Amino acid sequence: MPGAIAFQFPDLFFGGLWVTIQISALGLAGALVIGTAVALLRISPAAPLRWLGAAYVEFFRNTPLVVQLFFLFLGLPLVGLRFSSDTFESIFRAAATGMALYHGAYVAEVVRGGLLGVDKGQIEAARSLGLSYAQMLRYVQLPQTFRAVVPPVGNIAIALVKNTSLASTIGVTELLFGAEIVESRTFRAEESFATATLLYLLLTIPLGLAVNYLERRLLVAR
Amino acid sequence: MIEFRDVHKHFGPLHVLNGIDLSVAEREVVVIIGPSGSGKSTLIRTINGLEAIESGTLVVNGIAVHAEHVDVNRLRKDVGMVFQSFNLFPHLTAIENVMLAPLKVRKLGRSEARDRAMRLLEKVGIPEKADAPPARLSGGQQQRVAIARALAMEPRIMLFDEPTSALDAEMIREVLDVMRDLAREGMTMLVVTHEVGFAREASNRVVFMDGGRIIEDSPTREFFAAPREERAKQFLSKVIRH
Amino acid sequence: MRGITRTVGVALAIVFAAACGGASTPAASQPAASAKASAPKFELSTYQYAIQTKGKLRIGSQEDNPPFSVKNPATGKWEGFDADFGRELAKAIFGTQDDIDKFIEWVPVVSATRIPSLTDNKADVIIKTFTITEERKTQIDFSDVYFVTGQRILVKKSNDTIKEAADLGAKTVCAQRGSTSEQNITKANPAAKVLLLDSYPACLLALQQGQADAVSTDETILFGLVKVDPNTKIVGKPFSDEPYGIGVKKNQNGDRQGFVPFVNTWLAGMIQDGTWGKLYEKHITPVSGDKKTSPKG
Numbered sequence: 001m002p003g004a005i006a007f008q009f010p011d012l013f014f015g016g017l018w019v020t021i022q023i024s025a026l027g028l029a030g031a032l033v034i035g036t037a038v039a040l041l042r043i044s045p046a047a048p049l050r051w052l053g054a055a056y057v058e059f060f061r062n063t064p065l066v067v068q069l070f071f072l073f074l075g076l077p078l079v080g081l082r083f084s085s086d087t088f089e090s091i092f093r094a095a096a097t098g099m100a101l102y103h104g105a106y107v108a109e110v111v112r113g114g115l116l117g118v119d120k121g122q123i124e125a126a127r128s129l130g131l132s133y134a135q136m137l138r139y140v141q142l143p144q145t146f147r148a149v150v151p152p153v154g155n156i157a158i159a160l161v162k163n164t165s166l167a168s169t170i171g172v173t174e175l176l177f178g179a180e181i182v183e184s185r186t187f188r189a190e191e192s193f194a195t196a197t198l199l200y201l202l203l204t205i206p207l208g209l210a211v212n213y214l215e216r217r218l219l220v221a222r
Numbered sequence: 223m224i225e226f227r228d229v230h231k232h233f234g235p236l237h238v239l240n241g242i243d244l245s246v247a248e249r250e251v252v253v254i255i256g257p258s259g260s261g262k263s264t265l266i267r268t269i270n271g272l273e274a275i276e277s278g279t280l281v282v283n284g285i286a287v288h289a290e291h292v293d294v295n296r297l298r299k300d301v302g303m304v305f306q307s308f309n310l311f312p313h314l315t316a317i318e319n320v321m322l323a324p325l326k327v328r329k330l331g332r333s334e335a336r337d338r339a340m341r342l343l344e345k346v347g348i349p350e351k352a353d354a355p356p357a358r359l360s361g362g363q364q365q366r367v368a369i370a371r372a373l374a375m376e377p378r379i380m381l382f383d384e385p386t387s388a389l390d391a392e393m394i395r396e397v398l399d400v401m402r403d404l405a406r407e408g409m410t411m412l413v414v415t416h417e418v419g420f421a422r423e424a425s426n427r428v429v430f431m432d433g434g435r436i437i438e439d440s441p442t443r444e445f446f447a448a449p450r451e452e453r454a455k456q457f458l459s460k461v462i463r464h
Numbered sequence: 465m466r467g468i469t470r471t472v473g474v475a476l477a478i479v480f481a482a483a484c485g486g487a488s489t490p491a492a493s494q495p496a497a498s499a500k501a502s503a504p505k506f507e508l509s510t511y512q513y514a515i516q517t518k519g520k521l522r523i524g525s526q527e528d529n530p531p532f533s534v535k536n537p538a539t540g541k542w543e544g545f546d547a548d549f550g551r552e553l554a555k556a557i558f559g560t561q562d563d564i565d566k567f568i569e570w571v572p573v574v575s576a577t578r579i580p581s582l583t584d585n586k587a588d589v590i591i592k593t594f595t596i597t598e599e600r601k602t603q604i605d606f607s608d609v610y611f612v613t614g615q616r617i618l619v620k621k622s623n624d625t626i627k628e629a630a631d632l633g634a635k636t637v638c639a640q641r642g643s644t645s646e647q648n649i650t651k652a653n654p655a656a657k658v659l660l661l662d663s664y665p666a667c668l669l670a671l672q673q674g675q676a677d678a679v680s681t682d683e684t685i686l687f688g689l690v691k692v693d694p695n696t697k698i699v700g701k702p703f704s705d706e707p708y709g710i711g712v713k714k715n716q717n718g719d720r721q722g723f724v725p726f727v728n729t730w731l732a733g734m735i736q737d738g739t740w741g742k743l744y745e746k747h748i749t750p751v752s753g754d755k756k757t758s759p760k761g
Contacts, residue, residue: 074666077673087636087659087675125309125368128270129323130298130375139322143313168641171659180641181660 003198005191009182016178017199023096023174024161024203030100031160032153035107040137042112053108060105066166069098073170088171095167095174103160110152114145147218154211158204165200175199223248223379223410224269229278229288231264238264239275240434248378251411253421253442256431257457262414265431266381269412270294270301283378299327302372306384308364310356316367317343317352320374328375335374342370346400362393369400380404382413416461422446430454503559510722515588516557523550524571524578524587524711530688531747532593535572542570545747546591549610552739553589553710556730579603582713589727590711593684605720606709607727610740611684612759614702615648618679618686620671621697626678628700632656638667638676644704645681652703668693682706687751698752707759735759 006013041053060068072094076082083093118141126136168177179196183189224246231239238261246252254262267273269282271294280287285297310319320339324330330338343349346366348359356364365385372380382401386394398420405411405424415421421428421442428445430438430453438451449455506513515521525546527535532546542550542565551564558567571587578594581587582604593613596606617637619626626635633655639645641660649656659676661667668689670676679689684706686698710727713720734740741757749755 070666074669074673074675077675082674087670088657090675091659119309121305121307121309122311124272125303125305125371126311126322127294128272128298128301128303129371130295130327131323132295135326139326140311144311147313169662171638171661177641177660181646184641185647 003195005182005186005188006195006199009178012173012178012182013175013195013199016173016175016196017203019092019173020161020164020175020200021203023092023099023164023167023172024157026096027099027103027160027164028157030096031103031107031156034100034104035111036142038104038108039111039115042108043115057105057108060102061109065098065102065163066169068102069095069166069170072098091167091170091172094170095164095172098167099160099164102163103156106156106159107153110149110156111145114149115141117148118144150218151211151215154207154214157211158207161203161207162200223250223283224412225279225281226265227279229268229275229280231268231273231276233264237434239268242278242436244429244436244439246410246412248410249408250427251405251409251413251425252427252429253425254412254414254429254431255416255418255421255457255461256437260431261434262431263383266303266383266412266414269379269381270298270303272303295327299375300378301381302375302377302379303381304365304368304372304383304385306387308356308361308368308388310359310364310368310371312356315353315355316348316359319356319367320371323371324374339370339374342373343367345373345403346370347396360393361389362396365389365393365397366400369397369404373404379410379412382411382415384414384416386415386417418446418458418461430457432457504556506726507722509718510726511588511720512557512723512726519558520567520569521550521554521557522569522571522586522588523554524573524581524590525550525592526574527572529593530691531751532684533591535570541565545611545743546593548743548747550589550591552734552743553591553727553730556726578711582711585713588712593682594708594711595706596709600711603714605712605714605724607712607724608731609707609709609759610731611708612761613683613706613708615645615652615681615704615706616683616686616698616702617700618668618671618689618696618698619677621695623677626699629653629656629680629703632678632680635677636675638670638679639681640664640667648704649680664689665692668696671696683752687748690751 038053038056041049042057044050044053072083073091083090083097122140122144123136126140127133131139164174165176167174168180175196179192183192186192224244226242226244229239229242230237240261242265254265256262264273268275268280268287271287271292275288278288282297283300285292287297310316311322314322317336317339320342321335324335324338325332340349340352343352346369348363348366351359351363351367356367359367385401386397389397394417398417401411401413401420402424413420413425425442428438428440428442429436430445430449430451432453438445438449438454440450445454446458449458503516506516525533525542527533529544529546531544533542533544534547535542550568554564554568555561558564561567571581573581573587573590573592578590578592579600582590593611594606596609600606617626617629617632625631629649629652632649632653635656636659637649637656638659638661639649641662646658646660649658659667659670661670664679664681664685667676667679671679672693679686683698683702690696690698712724712727715721715723735758738757740759741755744756
C-alpha cells in the first residue's frame with residue numbers, strides 16, 4: 001500500500017516533510033520581502049536603482065537554482081562567509097536563503113507588473129493629498145498591488161514548495177532526500193517515491209485551494 | 223495667492239503653456255474654459271506640482287513652486303485637487319478614502335479623523351455611503367466623496383480638473399451643487415470646466431485659453447455679456463448650444 | 465538535479481587528466497599491426513581463441529576514474545591501473561606486441577552501464593573498480609579478486625584529530641547519497657554526522673570549504689580525490705571490504721567457453737611473476753604510499 005512505508009521510516013518521511021515545510025515557509029517569506037523591494041527598485045524614479053533591480057532579476061532568474069544553492073553552501077565560505085559554524089544548520093539556512101533569493105526574482109516581476117497596473121490617476125490623487133512617495137506606496141499602490149498579485153504569487157509559492165527538493169543536492173534532509181535514502185536502503189523505489197509524491201501533494205493542493213479562495217474573496221471585495 | 227509670471231512648458235513639440243501670466247486672489251473663484259488641448263488642465267496641474275514648469279515663476283500660497291528644491295508635500299497640504307476620473311482608492315471605503323490623508327499627513331487621531339470625514343460626507347450629502355467601497359457608488363457619489371477627500375486636508379485652494387466631464391447628465395447637478403456651496407463659503411477655487419451655467423452662477427472670473435495662451439481674462443459678467451475675443455465668442459456659442 | 469555535481473566532477477577529472485598529460489608520452493604511430501609468431505595457441509572452442517581470431521579485445525572501463533582508468537584528453541591514451549591491467553590481458557591473448565593498443569578496443573562505461581555492456585555483448589571484459597557482489601553474480605560472471613579495497617577516511621592534511629573511524633564521533637562526514645558508504649560510516653561510528661551529497665567531487669569541495677570534517681568511501685575513490693587535492697590525506701584502516709573482479713558475460717551455449725578459467729590462470733600468473741606488484745607500484749603507490757605484491761597485501 002503506497003504511503004505505508006512512511007510509517008516505517010517516519011523520521012525520513014515526516015521529518016523530511018517538516019524540513020520541506022520550514023524551508024518553504026522561510027523561503028516564501030523571504031521571497032515576498034525581496035520581491036517587493038526589488039520591484040520597488042525597478043519602478044524607482046532613479047535610473048541606477050532601476051538597473052540594480054533589473055540586474056538582480058536577470059541574475060537570479062537566469063542561473064539554475066542548484067548552482068545558486070551550491071554557491072551559498074560551498075562558494076560563500078571561499079570568501080569567508082558562513083551561515084553557521086554548524087554544517088547542518090548552515091545548509092538549512094543556505095537552502096532557505098537560496099529559495100528566497102531565487103523566487104524573489106520571480107515575485108519581483110509579478111509585483112512590478114502589479115505596481116504598474118495601479119491607475120496613474122490614483123497615484124496623482126494620493127500625491128495631491130500631500131502623501132509622500134513612501135506613504136503613497138504604502139497606503140495606495142502596494143495594497144492594491146498585493147490584491148492583484150495573489151494568484152501569480154500563489155503559483156510561485158507552489159513552484160517554491162516543489163523546488164525545495166533541490167535542497168537535497170546540498171545535503172538538506174528534506175522530503176525527497178528522505179525518500180531517496182529509504183529507496184537506497186530498501187530498494188522499494190516505487191513505494192518510496194510514490195509516498196514522497198503524496199506528501200508533496202499534501203502541501204501543494206491545499207496551497208492551491210487557499211490561493212483560489214483568496215482570489216475569489218478579493219474579487220468579491222472589489 | 224496664486225501668481226503666474228511668464229510661465230512656459232512643452233510636451234515634446236507642443237508648446238502647452240506659452241507665456242502664462244495669471245493672478246488669483248484669496249476667495250476668488252476662477253473658471254478656466256477653452257477647447258481641448260488648449261493647456262487648461264496642464265495649467266492647474268502646475269499649481270500643486272503635478273506638472274513641472276520649464277521657465278517663468280509660479281508662487282502659490284507663498285511657496286515658490288518654480289524653485290529647484292520646492293517641498294511639494296508642504297505645498298500640496300494646502301492645495302486640494304479633484305480629478306475628472308474621481309481617482310478614489312478602490313481598496314478603501316468612502317470614509318477611509320476621506321480619512322487617509324488627515325491620518326497620515328496631518329497625523330490626526332483616528333476618532334478625530336473619522337469625525338471630520340463624517341462631517342464632510344454629510345456636507346457633500348452622502349453620509350449613508352460612508353462604509354461603501356467606491357465600486358458600489360455612482361459616478362456622482364464618487365466625485366462627491368473625492369471632493370470630501372480633498373476638503374479633509376482643509377486646503378486653502380481647491381483645483382477642479384473637469385470634475386463633471388465623466389459624469390452622466392443626471393449626476394452633474396449634485397456635484398455642481400456641492401461646488402457652488404463651496405464657492406459661496408469663500409474657498410479659493412480654480413475650475414476647469416465646460417459647465418457654462420456653473421461659471422455664470424458661481425465664478426468671479428473667466429479665463430479663456432487656446433493654444434497654450436490666455437486669450438481672455440475677464441470678470442464673469444462681462445465675459446458672458448460680451449466676450450472681447452473672437453475665438454472666445456465662437457467657443458462660447460458652441461458650448462452653449464450643446 | 466545532479467548536473468552541477470557531475471559538471472564539477474568532470475571538470476575536476478579534466479584538470480587531473482591534463483595534469484597527467486604532460487608526463488605521459490603519446491603512443492608512437494606504427495604501421496598496421498599483425499600478430500607475431502609468439503601468439504599463444506588456444507583450443508578452437510574457447511572464447512580467447514575467438515578474440516585472437518577477431519584481432520581485438522574489447523575492454524570496458526571508465527574515462528574518469530583515477531587512478532584506475534583515465535582517458536587522457538590530450539593524447540587519447542588510456543592510463544591507470546585498470547587500463548594497464550587490460551593491456552596485460554591483451555598480451556596474454558595476442559602475445560607480446562610492439563603496440564598492444566592496436567589489439568584493444570576501449571569501450572567507455574560508467575557504473576550503471578557495466579553490466580548491460582556485457583549482457584548486450586558490447587564489451588568482452590569490464591575492468592573498472594567493479595566490486596564483486598552476490599547480487600551481481602546472478603547476472604554476470606566475475607574473475608577471481610584482482611584488487612581489494614575498503615572504505616577509509618579522507619581528511620585535510622592539517623587535520624591530526626581524525627585518525628580512524630573511532631574519531632568520527634560528532635564530526636561531519638561526507639559521502640555520496642545512495643551509496644553503501646553512508647551505511648558503512650554509521651556502522652563504524654554511530655555518532656558520526658553524515659552529510660550526503662550527490663558526488664565525491666562535491667564532498668571534496670565541502671571538505672575544502674570546511675563544511676565537512678572528513679570524506680569517507682572506497683579507498684580507491686579517495687585515491688582519486690587526493691590526486692586532485694594534494695592538501696588532503698587518507699587515514700585509518702579500511703572498515704569495509706570491497707573486492708574487485710573482472711566482469712565477463714555468463715557462458716551461454718558455449719559462447720564464453722573456457723574464458724573465466726583462462727583469465728583466472730593469467731591473473732594468478734600476473735601476481736606470481738611480479739607484474740601485479742609493478743602495476744601497483746606504478747599507479748597506486750604514488751597516492752597510497754604503500755606497496756603490495758598481491759591483492760591480499
